[in-house]
Amino acid sequence: MVTSHEAIDARADAIRAQEVAAFEARTRASKTLYDRAETSMPFGVTSSFQAGDPYPIYLAEGHGSHVVDIDGNDYIDFHNGFGSMAVGHAHPKVTEAIIKTARSGTQFATTTETAVRFAEELKRRFNLEKIRFTNSGTESTMDAVRLGRAASGKDILLKIEGSYHGHHDAVMFSVVPSLDSGDGGERPWSVPFSKGIPPDTAKYTKIVPFNDIPALEQMLTDHGDEIGAMILEPVMMNIGIVLPKPGYLEAVRELCTKHNVVLIFDEVKTGVTIAAGGATEYFGVQPDLVCLAKSIGGGIPTGAFGGRADLMDEIEHGVAALGTFNGNPLSAAAGLAALTEVLTPDGYEHLRALGTRLATGCKEVLDRHGIPAVTTDLGCKGSITFRDKPLENYRDFKEVDGSLFEAYWYWVVNRGIYQTPGKEEQWTISVQHSEADIDRSIEVLAEYCEAINK
Numbered sequence: 001m002v003t004s005h006e007a008i009d010a011r012a013d014a015i016r017a018q019e020v021a022a023f024e025a026r027t028r029a030s031k032t033l034y035d036r037a038e039t040s041m042p043f044g045v046t047s048s049f050q051a052g053d054p055y056p057i058y059l060a061e062g063h064g065s066h067v068v069d070i071d072g073n074d075y076i077d078f079h080n081g082f083g084s085m086a087v088g089h090a091h092p093k094v095t096e097a098i099i100k101t102a103r104s105g106t107q108f109a110t111t112t113e114t115a116v117r118f119a120e121e122l123k124r125r126f127n128l129e130k131i132r133f134t135n136s137g138t139e140s141t142m143d144a145v146r147l148g149r150a151a152s153g154k155d156i157l158l159k160i161e162g163s164y165h166g167h168h169d170a171v172m173f174s175v176v177p178s179l180d181s182g183d184g185g186e187r188p189w190s191v192p193f194s195k196g197i198p199p200d201t202a203k204y205t206k207i208v209p210f211n212d213i214p215a216l217e218q219m220l221t222d223h224g225d226e227i228g229a230m231i232l233e234p235v236m237m238n239i240g241i242v243l244p245k246p247g248y249l250e251a252v253r254e255l256c257t258k259h260n261v262v263l264i265f266d267e268v269k270t271g272v273t274i275a276a277g278g279a280t281e282y283f284g285v286q287p288d289l290v291c292l293a294k295s296i297g298g299g300i301p302t303g304a305f306g307g308r309a310d311l312m313d314e315i316e317h318g319v320a321a322l323g324t325f326n327g328n329p330l331s332a333a334a335g336l337a338a339l340t341e342v343l344t345p346d347g348y349e350h351l352r353a354l355g356t357r358l359a360t361g362c363k364e365v366l367d368r369h370g371i372p373a374v375t376t377d378l379g380c381k382g383s384i385t386f387r388d389k390p391l392e393n394y395r396d397f398k399e400v401d402g403s404l405f406e407a408y409w410y411w412v413v414n415r416g417i418y419q420t421p422g423k424e425e426q427w428t429i430s431v432q433h434s435e436a437d438i439d440r441s442i443e444v445l446a447e448y449c450e451a452i453n454k
């Protein structure tokens, strides 16, 4: 068994080189399409998160728990559209709803009864009083932040170091910051994630570490009269998976109430995946506003935010919350079918059982082979983090072993397991996955661990 970190990384780097060569040999059509796509799209992709090294895999089809790339390679899909496909691909119930709507009109820019029913189902799940639909997670957090600032009458937004909440400017600070910024990198600082964000606007987004109540207390004592809203993912899912420490979310709730700060849960990833009512249900802590997107749409683009009626009613008193395609018939029908016919109590039981089978199976294999890693198990979401103890915040994430992850990614993809590219992501299981899919994934991990130890 290889024991030192250096030896493990050296072995991983060698495996990576061999697996990249195998990857290139089996994805020649992807390479050809990449060369063509690059001449019309930056990075040759439709969103920069899809970029790949040496090039992305281009998919052609998805059925159930499987996807097929344009070379004809078949994969069990644990990427699942960056967590937007908890229903799995081409689910018959969702497909039927889409086809029916396509035949009777997909967009009127007026509100349909289906949209009202969709809103009612989301309200029920997340214990919300009112909802406004959007078209993406970015729009949901953008509108919720604006509403929070307007309702509290205070302009500064508080966010967590290392969290991603979409690509509007207010939340594009300290997403993946280098630690030598600010005052020597000792404490979190507002670092823009993109060029083109006016540097002056950094003063409107302050940063605190996750899972650190004393730091939050200090920030609110010092700046509580300027901070209008706090946005966080109740479980961080932009750096693998980071669970809130026991009592953390409760204390955040209490401090936000005390300082008149609107508390926004970004449940774009956790909502309708880790439980029917997302993290709000799972942890039993009620924020003022919840942001949703991804899996609520059953594979059609949609988003929503909602919460306390007295806050949401600010939309009737001067807060803009707009969108031509908000709650359009197609997304409303697909989302409603997903939530009421597919992601049912039985569906969640299936996801829970498979998630635990995968997380415990992976952990057993990693431990048996002496690979320093932890796994997390949260409904259909879970992860392997190549670090010997669980993450508590972004700074811990800096210690995750990149070599072990990268070699692992090419290894599993070359053996028919489609995973999110990047150690910051996690798996998503769909209701159409089977025990055989899970077991195959564990088997491939075991082969990888054996190769590391050779």
Ligand SMILES: Cc1ncc(COP(=O)(O)O)c(C=O)c1O
Pocket (backbone or CB within 6 Å): 082, 136, 137, 138, 139, 141, 164, 165, 166, 167, 233, 266, 267, 268, 269, 293, 294
């Ligand atoms: C937690 C979180 N919030 C917001 C977003 C933005 O969602 P979208 O890509 O739909 O704009 C994402 C996307 O990955 C996310 O993970």
